[in-house]
Amino acid sequence: MITINEHYLKLQASYLFSDIAKRVATFQEKNPDKEIIRLGIGDVTRALPAACVKALHAAVDELADESSFHGYGPEQGYAFLREAIAANDFQARGADIGADEIFVSDGAKCDTGNIQELFTTEVRVAIPDPVYPVYLDTNVMAGRTGTFSDGRYQGITYLDSVRENNFVPSLPSEPVDLIYLCFPNNPTGSTATREQLQSWVDYAREHKALILFDAAYESFIRDESLPKSIYEMDGAKEVAIEFRSFSKNAGFTGTRCAYTVVPKECTAYDSKGNRQALHPLWNRRHCTKFNGVSYPIQKAAEAVYSPEGKAQVRELTDYYLRNAAHIKAEIGKLGFTSVGGDNSPYIWIDGQGRDSWQFFDLLLDKAGVVCTPGAGFGKCGQGYIRLSAFNSYDNVVSAMQRISAAIS
Numbered sequence: 001m002i003t004i005n006e007h008y009l010k011l012q013a014s015y016l017f018s019d020i021a022k023r024v025a026t027f028q029e030k031n032p033d034k035e036i037i038r039l040g041i042g043d044v045t046r047a048l049p050a051a052c053v054k055a056l057h058a059a060v061d062e063l064a065d066e067s068s069f070h071g072y073g074p075e076q077g078y079a080f081l082r083e084a085i086a087a088n089d090f091q092a093r094g095a096d097i098g099a100d101e102i103f104v105s106d107g108a109k110c111d112t113g114n115i116q117e118l119f120t121t122e123v124r125v126a127i128p129d130p131v132y133p134v135y136l137d138t139n140v141m142a143g144r145t146g147t148f149s150d151g152r153y154q155g156i157t158y159l160d161s162v163r164e165n166n167f168v169p170s171l172p173s174e175p176v177d178l179i180y181l182c183f184p185n186n187p188t189g190s191t192a193t194r195e196q197l198q199s200w201v202d203y204a205r206e207h208k209a210l211i212l213f214d215a216a217y218e219s220f221i222r223d224e225s226l227p228k229s230i231y232e233m234d235g236a237k238e239v240a241i242e243f244r245s246f247s248k249n250a251g252f253t254g255t256r257c258a259y260t261v262v263p264k265e266c267t268a269y270d271s272k273g274n275r276q277a278l279h280p281l282w283n284r285r286h287c288t289k290f291n292g293v294s295y296p297i298q299k300a301a302e303a304v305y306s307p308e309g310k311a312q313v314r315e316l317t318d319y320y321l322r323n324a325a326h327i328k329a330e331i332g333k334l335g336f337t338s339v340g341g342d343n344s345p346y347i348w349i350d351g352q353g354r355d356s357w358q359f360f361d362l363l364l365d366k367a368g369v370v371c372t373p374g375a376g377f378g379k380c381g382q383g384y385i386r387l388s389a390f391n392s393y394d395n396v397v398s399a400m401q402r403i404s405a406a407i408s
């Protein structure tokens with residue numbers, strides 16, 4: 001008899017985006033002339049940088065000729081891309097990461113989900129609340145949680161990210177083994193200081209834990225005092241794996257390219273308590289279950305590190321940051337408190353007593369603006385909404401005018 005993995009049955013159906021779509025459809029039916037502005041989306045809107053498009057075209061032409069054709073590539077990624085990543089994203093910032101510690105992939109989503117295959121079901125997992133839902137759901141699928149009750153899965157240590165800690169969770173009071181961190185955060189847009197990140201690294205070293213650091217939004221950091229990589233912290237290489245993506249910096253959400261850093265020194269423990277390197281395990285997993293990212297896409301990603309590519313990515317992220325700054329300033333004028341938006345494309349707004357969906361309905365019904373209700377990202381998100389800077393500047397300006405008119 002073929003039986004199923006019943007842990008899947010514990011998963012809570014996510015109605016967040018379907019509920020949003022339903023409410024938007026109802027509004028549109030009642031107001032057929034009203035143009036809706038979407039500031040709810042976690043997807044980029046602007047075109048690929050010209051340098052990437054040029055590299056992509058050239059790579060396709062190479063495949064058209066037998067003398068420059070490429071078949072299966074190295075699963076870990078081509079050396080040209082891994083070397084560019086190591087030099088630009090790490091060594092240039094004083095983080096001693098080598099090209100052979102980079103694993104190129106088709107997404108940080110898949111990598112953050114797949115990495116937990118390396119650990120036993122018994123490890124105690126700490127996950128921020130609110131956060132990107134992938135970390136939690138993949139651990140539910142793997143059987144690391146009990147059932148869902150009162151808004152939370154039993155067996156998970158939730159790291160509350162609330163006003164009182166400025167949306168950067170405090171160290172856990174109970175012992176944990178696997179810790180997810182995401183800065184700049186989705187959905188709150190909060191960032192962690194060097195001291196805060198160092199305290200997590202120190203915690204992991206002291207408690208033989210491992211940090212999974214998601215830095216998908218690092219390219220939005222403008223404050224030079226903030227760390228972009230966890231490897232800028234002392235001792236992080238032994239206790240942290242970092243996830244990066246070309247999705248949000250260079251608009252590769254539809255193109256697909258990302259990477260994971262597993263330093264050679266990074267270890268976890270076997271059942272006898274001996275340290276085991278994670279690099280060979282992830283290498284084995286990656287080579288067995290993944291075919292590598294296509295050659296043209298890796299060439300396009302490499303172009304992100306060319307002088308033109310760097311300038312274009314800067315321009316792209318600056319554009320969204322201008323949107324974010326406008327949202328933040330306007331929402332502040334209306335008397336709302338918010339976090340994020342300075343070094344992040346997301347602004348997390350306190351509903352001042354409204355629940356997330358009431359706030360959502362208010363913005364939709366009165367202003368025709370779509371946001372994301374914070375409650376969809378975890379229990380601590382209740383009472384908040386997320387506004388996203390991923391839209392055109394003109395749309396952002398109109399959206400904020402409408403919100404101002406509706407609320408003031």
Ligand SMILES: *Cc1c(COP(=O)(O)O)cnc(C)c1O
Nearest residue numbers: 107108109132186216245247258
């Ligand atoms: C968008 C996003 C990613 C990127 O995922 P890809 O699979 O590389 O597109 C990763 N983490 C967070 C928190 C995100 O919001």
